[in-house]
Amino acid sequence: MKTLLGPRGRIIASAFLGLVLIVMLFPFYTIGRGSMEFAGHLSWRNWQVLFQNLPVVQQLINSTIVTVGSVACILIISSLAAFALTKLRIPRGGALLGLIGASMMIPMQSMILTEFINFAAIGASDNYLAVIATYAALGIPFGTFLMTSFMRDLPDELVEAAQIDGMPYWRIFANVILPLSAPALLAVGVLQFIQIWDDLLVALIFLQEPAVRTITVGLAVLQSGRVLDIPVLLAGSLLSALPAMLAYLLFQRALIGGLTLGIGK
Template identity: 35%
Template sequence: MTRLSFLGAVARVFVWAFLLALAVVVLYPLLWMTLNGFKTNAELFGDPFALPLDWSFDNYAKAWNRGVSGYLSTSVLVTVTSTVVTVLVSAWAAYGLTRADLPFGRGLTGIILGGLMLAPTVALVPLVKMFQAMGLYNTFWALLILYTAFRVPFTTFLIRAYMIDLPREVDEAASMDGAGRWTCFWRITLPMCKPILVSTVLLHILFTWNEYLFAMVFTSGTGVQTLPVGLTSLMSKHGTEYPVVFAGMVIAALPVVLLFLFGQRYIVKGLADGVGK
């Protein structure tokens, strides 16, 4: 064995060891949380790292019946609606920035992308006052507007970076055949952007599903609270059933984990074909 092949073998061993350690660090908390959802309080505090004695789904049923089902429905509604609105608005904005000859186009691009520098926490107080004055506080519309407004700059940035490299000759040929802007966008450009659109959809879902700050500040009623905020209601001052809390956390995490497992290759492909160019 030559020296170079020996060094290559050692490097592969270190890489696989690192990846294995990383997988344990990521997967073990999820496994531990899932297993503790099958225990009782006594089992959990007696030995939190032991296997459950009784593999019963009672804690998961309790979490579901104590409000997790309603919080899950709200999260799905907010996530799906804000994702559709954000991606469509961002795609249309990116199309205008890359295909239309807009006056002060570079300045307009800078203004839109400047939204990436605005920290949500800085705008909390004025946003609360504005939403209260408009009657939107503690409503579904508040979360929809906030999640859309604060994600449009980032999503526009990703889609614009992908559209820049698309051939403009296709749009020009369609225009010569009588297609308007909207037809070119909807039937030609948008289908060619499928990889980056899938990536932005998945990234927005991951953000919205786990977002806590806006959901906590702008909602206070049980009918409009999302999962991250609603799970805190399972905690009681007079004694918390922590296995029920863990069960609720597993229910909340399961859709996102499955979505990421099935969609990670689309995220990588979309970002590599777009921003990575």
């Protein structure tokens, strides 16, 4: 920016970015202030009511189990698939990658009920494994596509040199390819973490028992009660959004870098 804009241009650009920042942060300010208002003054009453009517800690733990488990499955399977497509030269790999990309066009809503019926038929509803498997199935195509675009540009000579040294394919994958693919892995992991943590539809359908509900489902059930307490819901919404916000703030540079590398490759 310093080389393209003069002093006046930098001032205008900074003012514009400051205005954009204010516009983006204003909803969070509104939610935070609303969660603290009671009877015309600031109070912790809304937060106390939230924790009294909702098992917040348990539901945050449930959300963590579901999200971390789903992201782990997505990263493992998508990186293995990308390795096979780019370095093992499997037959008709291009057509297979095209099918994987096409599967991302299928609306999630058209698959959820079928998945629920299948898991319910084998007695696997209302548990973590069913919802983790569903989230993983929805996220693997995107992860595979991005990981493939990244790994494709990694030098094939690395794999050939490792083979000459007598390394089996699983060691080549674990010791050579994965460390070099860390930016893409982090980008996929952060994006999927944010999406799965904030999702309501899948968890609402699969996790109906109170003991396994995630925080988003808990807030939805609380909202469906006879008495709707908006400030309490604002407190819960802010608490639910914090992990995804922190994940983005902590890894935003790595996230943007990984996506940029994936696009460039």
